[in-house]
């Protein structure tokens with residue numbers, strides 16, 4: 001794909017977005033990032049589940065760095081060791097390192113240092129604006145579509161105008177806007193709503209591990225996350241027998257890092273941080289989790 005200015009905006013914004021997520025002390029592994037696309041939509045696939053709050057706060061950080069108009073520079077090094085020595089905050093990804101061994105470091109002010117061979121903007125103000133357009137947790141990873149430049153501005157205006165139209169139709173009562181959007185959405189997804197209501201009911205009643213067979217549990221991520229936000233003392237664990245997903249509220253005392261460590265000892269290879277455990281799990285791991293949960 002040809003490397004255009006539109007692509008360079010998305011691509012440089014993607015460097016900043018990865019940095020902004022890391023600055024929140026999140027462990028992230030980018031499986032794939034695609035920024036030079038014909039439709040000018042950036043895509044990034046992260047192996048971990050990243051909460052919507054973290055994504056929005058990274059989006060905000062990127063936009064504030066765009067406004068600081070940081071200078072984007074490149075510097076060449078003979079090898080990775082020398083590059084790391086000079087840039088201790090260096091991020092690097094095997095795919096973005098040239099085969100001939102020379103390392104090209106892209107620095108964005110003092111904010112980010114990353115090894116990369118692609119085209120970047122020269123100043124962050126050239127990115128103009130950065131917005132997340134879509135987030136999906138299907139398959140247990142975080143897939144993010146994002147926009148930069150005038151596409152981002154246009155997207156934000158379209159959203160603003162549709163909310164404003166809804167506000168006018170609802171006589172500017174903000175609470176009714178939420179209900180309006182919800183009705184529109186659930187009108188189209190009646191079946192899914194029933195499924196999620198059922199799950200909500202289960203979660204409210206149970207303090208144990210909730211087992212739901214035959215469904216992809218990652219599709220409940222949004223629902224579980226919103227329940228935990230409304231009930232910060234709760235910690236919710238779901239399994240379908242092949243995967244586990246545990247999400248903890250901010251006032252809950254359960255030590256997910258400790259639990260994650262014990263699960264890893266049993267061979268669990270999913271992601272673990274202090275508020276989320278997520279990944280594939282076999283019978284033994286689920287059995288271990290049940291034992292830990294009782295205590």
Ligand SMILES: [Zn+2]
Pocket residue numbers: 011012015106115116117118119120
């Ligand atoms: Zn790059």
